Amino acid sequence: MKNTHNFQKLQCRPSHFPQKLVINYDGVVFLRKDCTIGFTSNAMADIFSKEKRSEIMSRIRGKHTGPELVVRRALFAQGFRFRVHVKELPGKPDIVLPKYNSVVIVDGCFWHGHRKCKLFKMPKTRVTFWRQKIEGNRARDLKNQRKLRTLGWKVIRVWECQLSARRYQKTIERIIEKLQTN
Numbered sequence: 001m002k003n004t005h006n007f008q009k010l011q012c013r014p015s016h017f018p019q020k021l022v023i024n025y026d027g028v029v030f031l032r033k034d035c036t037i038g039f040t041s042n043a044m045a046d047i048f049s050k051e052k053r054s055e056i057m058s059r060i061r062g063k064h065t066g067p068e069l070v071v072r073r074a075l076f077a078q079g080f081r082f083r084v085h086v087k088e089l090p091g092k093p094d095i096v097l098p099k100y101n102s103v104v105i106v107d108g109c110f111w112h113g114h115r116k117c118k119l120f121k122m123p124k125t126r127v128t129f130w131r132q133k134i135e136g137n138r139a140r141d142l143k144n145q146r147k148l149r150t151l152g153w154k155v156i157r158v159w160e161c162q163l164s165a166r167r168y169q170k171t172i173e174r175i176i177e178k179l180q181t182n
Contacts, residue, residue: 067160068094068106074172075104080179089153091144100179102154105145109160113138119161154178 048056063085072095075082082104083096093103109119113134123130145155156178162171 063094065106065108067108067158067163070163070168071095071104071106071158071172071175075175078172078176080176089151090147091140093144093148093155097179100154101152102156102179103148104156104158104175105141106158107141107160111137112141112159114159114161117159117161 072082072084075095075097080097081099083098084094085092086096089096089103091105094106095104097103107114109117110121111134114120122134145157148155156175158171158175161167
């Protein structure tokens with residue numbers, strides 16, 4: 001989808017300016033015959049500068065996320081002891097409970113494409129990139145879960161949306177129940 005922005009009319013003669021001036025791969029600035037400047041873009045309208053957006057994106061973590069910490073604190077408070085991000089296991093699961101031969105994987109709804117979830121909405125810009133990214137994450141998750149099950153581990157998957165205030169208690173109870181059943 002193209003966005004077109006119009007700017008105020010300039011005092012100019014069209015012969016003084018080129019008809020098109022390419023700014024970058026995202027858009028083109030051009031001068032109309034009536035001396036107005038236009039800009040077309042396929043890029044997402046962002047409220048942040050490129051540097052600020054980069055800073056924000058660099059703070060997105062893969063380990064020790066908020067939802068993961070919530071589950072870890074709840075399990076610890078209930079007396080469960082565990083290891084985190086064990087490198088020797090496929091996918092480095094978030095929480096590993098060797099005594100129960102179980103792993104708990106806490107996934108963010110957006111990054112792992114939680115279907116039918118209000119926290120997951122496919123971005124409307126760069127759709128191909130995001131679809132490939134999220135589908136790749138889903139495929140990798142499935143592959144790692146299969147490998148863990150093949151190795152004899154019980155896999156418990158928790159979604160970010162299941163840790164909302166309304167569903168938190170039920171989710172923690174479900175995790176504990178699954179850990180205690182063989």
